Amino acid sequence: MGTDRPxxxxxxxDGVMSKGIDALIKxxxxxxxxxxxxxxxxxxxxxxSLTVQIPIHYQLLHKEIDLAVYKCSGTPVDCVKLAVDxxxxxxxxxxxxxxxxxxxxxxxxxxxxTMGAVIEGCLEGIHSIAFSxxxxxxxxxxxxxxxxxxxxxxxxxxxxxxxxxxxxINFPNVPNYKGLKVCKMARGKWKHEFDPCPRxxxxxxxxxxxxxxxxxxxxxxxxxxxxxxxxxAITPTKLDITDYAYIDKLQQExxxx
Amino acid sequence: MGTDRPxxxxxxxDGVMSKGIDALIKxxxxxxxxxxxxxxxxxxxxxxSLTVQIPIHYQLLHKEIDLAVYKCSGTPVDCVKLAVDxxxxxxxxxxxxxxxxxxxxxxxxxxxxTMGAVIEGCLEGIHSIAFSxxxxxxxxxxxxxxxxxxxxxxxxxxxxxxxxxxxxINFPNVPNYKGLKVCKMARGKWKHEFDPCPRxxxxxxxxxxxxxxxxxxxxxxxxxxxxxxxxxAITPTKLDITDYAYIDKLQQExxxx
Numbered sequence: 448m449g450t451d452r453p454x455x456x457x458x459x460x461d462g463v464m465s466k467g468i469d470a471l472i473k474x475x476x477x478x479x480x481x482x483x484x485x486x487x488x489x490x491x492x493x494x495x496s497l498t499v500q501i502p503i504h505y506q507l508l509h510k511e512i513d514l515a516v517y518k519c520s521g522t523p524v525d526c527v528k529l530a531v532d533x534x535x536x537x538x539x540x541x542x543x544x545x546x547x548x549x550x551x552x553x554x555x556x557x558x559x560x561t562m563g564a565v566i567e568g569c570l571e572g573i574h575s576i577a578f579s580x581x582x583x584x585x586x587x588x589x590x591x592x593x594x595x596x597x598x599x600x601x602x603x604x605x606x607x608x609x610x611x612x613x614x615x616i617n618f619p620n621v622p623n624y625k626g627l628k629v630c631k632m633a634r635g636k637w638k639h640e641f642d643p644c645p646r647x648x649x650x651x652x653x654x655x656x657x658x659x660x661x662x663x664x665x666x667x668x669x670x671x672x673x674x675x676x677x678x679x680a681i682t683p684t685k686l687d688i689t690d691y692a693y694i695d696k697l698q699q700e701x702x703x704x
Numbered sequence: 705m706g707t708d709r710p711x712x713x714x715x716x717x718d719g720v721m722s723k724g725i726d727a728l729i730k731x732x733x734x735x736x737x738x739x740x741x742x743x744x745x746x747x748x749x750x751x752x753s754l755t756v757q758i759p760i761h762y763q764l765l766h767k768e769i770d771l772a773v774y775k776c777s778g779t780p781v782d783c784v785k786l787a788v789d790x791x792x793x794x795x796x797x798x799x800x801x802x803x804x805x806x807x808x809x810x811x812x813x814x815x816x817x818t819m820g821a822v823i824e825g826c827l828e829g830i831h832s833i834a835f836s837x838x839x840x841x842x843x844x845x846x847x848x849x850x851x852x853x854x855x856x857x858x859x860x861x862x863x864x865x866x867x868x869x870x871x872x873i874n875f876p877n878v879p880n881y882k883g884l885k886v887c888k889m890a891r892g893k894w895k896h897e898f899d900p901c902p903r904x905x906x907x908x909x910x911x912x913x914x915x916x917x918x919x920x921x922x923x924x925x926x927x928x929x930x931x932x933x934x935x936x937a938i939t940p941t942k943l944d945i946t947d948y949a950y951i952d953k954l955q956q957e958x959x960x961x
Contacts, residue, residue, distance in 0.1 A: 492756040494781075495814045497749035502901040502909045524751075524815065525912070532897045533910065554827050556945070557752045557820075558781065570811050571893055598961045606957065611891070612947045629955040631946040634868070636828055640789045644759040652759045653790065655782070668951075683954055685947035688813070689888040690869045690940040694925075697940055698886040700863065704855045 452513065453479035453540040453604050456568070458526040459547065460490045460560025463508065463518045467546035470589035471578065472514070474596045475543060478604060480513040482539070484530040486560075487518040491549070492655075493560030495567065496522045505529055523564035531571055541604055542568030545578035546589055546596070552579075552617040552670040552680055553633040553659070562615055562684070569613035569686055574603050576613065581674060582620040592618050595627070595679055608683075615682040619674045628678035633669035635661040709770065710736035710797040710861050713825070715783045716804060717747045717817025720765065720775045724803035727846035728835065729771070731853045732800060735861060737770040739796070741787040743817075744775040748806070749912075750817030752824065753779045762786055780821035788828055798861055799825030802835035803846055803853070809836075809874040809927040809937055810890040810916070819872055819941070826870035826943055831860050833870065838931060839877040849875050852884070852936055865940075872939040876931045885935035890926035892918040 455475060459468045463485035472481060484505065486493075503521035510516070517534065519526045527542060544564040551559040561577045568575030578596055580587055599616065608614065615632075618624070640657035643650065663669040670680035712732060716725045720742035729738060741762065743750075760778035767773070774791065776783045784799060801821040808816040818834045825832030835853055837844055856873065865871065872889075875881070897914035900907065920926040927937035 489757065492754035494750075494752035494754070494820065496751040496753040496779075496817075497815050497912055499749040499912055500746065502911050504906075504909045506908060522753075528894075528897050528912070529910070554943075557823055557827065557943070558754050560753075563751065563814075566814055570814065599958075602957065602961060609947065609950055612950060627958040627961065629951050629958060631948065631951070632944070634944075637785075640785050649761075651763060652761045653786070654759050655754055655756055655785070681954065681958060683947040683950045685945050685950075686811075686814070687889070687891075688942050688945055690866065690942035691888065693866055693869060693940045693942075694886050694888070697938065700859065701856075701884040701886060701938060704859060704884065 454535060454537055455479045455481050455541045455543060456530045456539045457481060457483045458485050458523055458544050458564045460486065460493050460523045461548050462486050462489045465548060466585060466587065467548050467589060471543060471546045471596065474593045475600050476514065478601055482530055482535055483516040484519055484526040484534060486523060486526060487520055490522055490560045492558050493522045493563055494558050495524050495563040498522055498525050503529065523560040524567045527564050527567040539573055542573050542575040543600060546592060547579035548585060548587060549583045550579060550581040550617055551577060551615060552674060552682065553635050556615055556632060556684060565613045566686060569611060574608045576600060576603055577615050580618045580620065611686045613684050615684050617670060617674055617680045619677055621677050624679050625677040628673040628680055630670040630673050630680045630682045631668045632682050633661055633663040633671035635659055635663065711792060711794055712736045712738050712798045712800060713787045713796045714738060714740045715742050715780055715801050715821045717743065717750050717780045718805050719743050719746045722805060723842060723844065724805050724846060728800060728803045728853065731850045732857050733771065735858055739787055739792060740773040741776055741783040741791060743780060743783060744777055747779055747817045749815050750779045750820055751815050752781050752820040755779055755782050760786065780817040781824045784821050784824040796830055799830050799832040800857060803849060804836035805842060805844060806840045807836060807838040807874055808834060808872060809931060809939065810892055813872055813889060813941060822870045823943060826868060831865045833857060833860055834872050837875045837877065868943045870941050872941050874927060874931055874937045876934055878934050881936050882934040885930040885937055887927040887930050887937045887939045888925050889939050890918055890920040890928035892916055892920065
């Protein structure tokens, strides 16, 4: 294996058997050596969670020139850590997660396993990108994303990203795209989040569901606005999350306690 | 029940049976009406994860004047959502998580279930605070924290916090504190993260472990520095995580693809 080609780690949260990860492997395989480490079952909503109470396990599923596919019993973050720390024989140049079956825009970033993996990659100092299609259909057609995924990934390999910044890229579920729009995370929250799932004699079982209420619906810079208007939404996401502007004021208040 | 008292939702990630949550209930009970909704078992490292593939269940364990304690089969974020959406009869004034058995400073914020709950509360527009003690001892003594937890919580009830900002408060494991220091999140990353847990004939089992390497060890504003020097570290954490400064430059680059 030529070690001069970029080493790209691919993961996701829909699991190694999903259609979206197959599409991602296919689209970015020309760009480098690929190591896939993905959960052995769906892990949607895994966020940045870790497996701490039981050991995790990985297993090689498939190997050919410049491609190795592993499954892992852990979360998306476990997958990234395991790939980088244990399985890769050199430091990866890039972490790519997806293609997610479903929207990871706006505040979904805080619960998404796809973004959990990308945040982990970014914290490890590796350029990291998440791709998501706004469709939960397990048989979604990803072909329209192909050239975008390839050209954006290729650009990140060449140019890099700022330290502690990763990309959250969402594709609207439309027949064609108006272009690429760099966005801010829309603010919003979920409402009516639970659907009853009563069990004989017990009304306290619920399915998580709900509807998202966009609080930035008029903001043309938001990722929701971009998606609603047919653009691919690229949200640069910063992991330096201290509220610096608040430090001095809060210190003054705490000094009075 | 008097509805003029603040309604405070308490949760954690160590589970409803942990000593830390008992201490938290005790210390802030004088400040309002308390509803506890906490995981029925330990959920350390749960981050912002959601339970999406199975229903979640909650159950009342204990009720007295101005205190109701529930356990929940879900994650810390599920607990907050369930408390706010289904169980509280009015909108909570505050979400408090902890007291965590272990350090949640620095980049641990991205994997902590305690901070996952607090981030969820903050996204719901409710003032939210996490308290953690830098000791994993299940029998840790929390008494030294008592007056700090009570006075900081009381201050937040009275003064509030900026929109999309929550507090990540960590206490060093020392016999007394030098004071309260408002901090930035230390940058750093984990190294050597896996300990082998070989199983007969299979070397691919691992325990998550590792050591944290502080990349900001000289920065006197960092939470790690504060903790290492005997201060209570208060890190204001901002959930508006778009890299605004990078938007224009990235858009120019994407326009060329």
